[in-house]
Amino acid sequence: MADIHLSQLALPVGGQEMISTRWWGMMCLIATEGILFVYLLFAYAYLGSQSPGAWPPAGPPELRLSLPDTLFLLSSSFLLGWGVRKGVNKERLQLALVGTFILGTIFLAVQGFEWAAKPFTLTTNAYSAIYFTVTGFHMIHVVVGLLILLVLLAWSVTGRLDRHPESAALGAIYWHFVDVVWIVVFTALYLVPRVS
Structure with a gap:
């Protein structure tokens, strides 16, 4: 039997198949966070x-x-989808990242104004508690998405994104997830009470 010396072998760093380990990691993160929002919206409906x-x-x-x-x-x-399409140049991606960051920050600011205008607090009743919990968890996810956008922008400027082009697509997937969650939250908390 031949002796194998690990120091002579290159260990795999990423996935070896068509879809990378990072992609699977992002899908698992999104699935986990999606389930969190399912539970929160179930709690809202139950209450x-x-x-x-x-x-x-x-x-x-x-x-x-x-x-x-x-x-x-x-x-x-x-805007972010426009920026991360294949074959897009670096300047276009950077413009999309900056624009997406600005729009996301505006979203957070307006959400803060809406929170401040509410006639109730977190501890007023069950509705106020679940309202602030659901929208608050979403705001946390938006903040995480904004941090991801900043990291991607820094990587794009420094050239690191050239070595890891998949990172921009993964960051965009997370941002799209945050948007889809908001559509569901907005529908459940703002639109459904108008028709029921």
Whole structure:
């Protein structure tokens, strides 16, 4: 039997198949975080079904801030998709990353104004608790997405992204996930109470 010396072998760093280990890691992260939001929205629906009075107690939330805010977030997803398409140059990607970061930051700022305008606090009742919990967890995910965008921008400027081109696509997948989650949250918390 031949002796094998590990010091002479190159250990694999990424996936060896068509889809990399990083891609699978991102899919597992998205699946885990998606389940978290399923649980949160189930809790919202359960609390609503057990509520003795109207749900939400003060009527459906206003769309004055949340509807334009949703449009900002959706626009950011389209912009980032435009920037990470194959064959796109570095300047276009950097422009898309900066624009997406700005639109995401606007989304957070408007969400903060909406929180401040609410006539209730986290501890007012079950509705207020689940409202701030669901939207708060989403805001945390937006902040993580913004940090990812900043890292991708820095990598693009320094040339590191040239060695890891898949990273831009993975960052975009995470950002699109955050947007899809917001569409579901917006539908459940803002639109469904208007029709039920």
